[in-house]
Amino acid sequence: MRAVFPGRFQPFHLGHLAVIEWLLSKYDELIIVVGSGKDSHTIYNPFTAGERILMIKKGLKEFNVDFTRVIFFPIMDSFTSGLWIRNLELYSPKFDVVVSGNPLVISNAREAGYIVDLPPMFNREMYNATKIRKLMLENNESWSELVPKSVYSFIKEIKGDERLRDIARSDY
Ligand SMILES: Nc1ncnc2c1ncn2[C@@H]1O[C@H](COP(=O)(O)OP(=O)(O)OP(=O)(O)O)[C@@H](O)[C@H]1O
Numbered sequence: 001m002r003a004v005f006p007g008r009f010q011p012f013h014l015g016h017l018a019v020i021e022w023l024l025s026k027y028d029e030l031i032i033v034v035g036s037g038k039d040s041h042t043i044y045n046p047f048t049a050g051e052r053i054l055m056i057k058k059g060l061k062e063f064n065v066d067f068t069r070v071i072f073f074p075i076m077d078s079f080t081s082g083l084w085i086r087n088l089e090l091y092s093p094k095f096d097v098v099v100s101g102n103p104l105v106i107s108n109a110r111e112a113g114y115i116v117d118l119p120p121m122f123n124r125e126m127y128n129a130t131k132i133r134k135l136m137l138e139n140n141e142s143w144s145e146l147v148p149k150s151v152y153s154f155i156k157e158i159k160g161d162e163r164l165r166d167i168a169r170s171d172y
């Protein structure tokens with residue numbers, strides 16, 4: 001069976017990693033769809049689609065997760081949710097199951113006739129990207145504990161946390 005796991009991954013964190021490990025033990029193939037693919041350089045979506053795919057690959061490699069059974073691609077948001085799932089189908093190889101904890105994605109997938117698999121929540125209070133972006137904005141380095149080390153290094157290398165603080169400034 002082939003499962004699709006959509007997410008914005010802004011940034012990729014240890015909760016996402018745990019979901020992917022769980023999915024690879026359960027399904028033959030996994031499609032990781034980087035959503036809101038056109039968006040970057042905003043407070044909600046600071047990283048580009050390519051940066052996000054690279055973060056995921058670096059994180060998986062660090063944890064010795066074999067990603068030969070994983071397909072990665074970005075898609076853009078659509079005008080309507082109904083169109084979003086149809087757009088996903090247009091970009092993707094066929095899939096059997098949609099994996100998400102996001103109520104909007106779950107509802108879209110069910111309405112389009114897909115089986116939905118809800119991932120277990122892995123320390124959701126700690127591992128959530130909103131919290132990580134907030135810590136970056138506050139210049140609080142403790143976010144380093146919430147992402148793979150390779151992802152932390154990559155974000156520092158591209159000055160991703162500085163980018164987020166720059167974007168959040170009011171007019172000069
Ligand atoms: N700690 C976690 N455990 C299990 N699933 C998670 C966890 N964090 C995120 N997910 C799931 O991963 C998918 C992609 O999530 P997303 O990239 O939005 O991360 P997020 O941490 O929810 O980010 P944000 O706070 O920016 O919305 C969603 O289906 C979400 O429910």
Ligand SMILES: NC(=O)c1ccc[n+]([C@@H]2O[C@H](COP(=O)(O)O)[C@@H](O)[C@H]2O)c1
Pocket residue numbers: 006007008009034035036037076077078079080081082084100102104105108
């Ligand atoms: N109307 C739409 O374009 C639509 C609907 C449902 C989900 N999505 C996208 O799916 C992705 C879901 O990922 P998250 O669970 O990380 O929010 C996001 O990029 C979200 O924007 C878009």
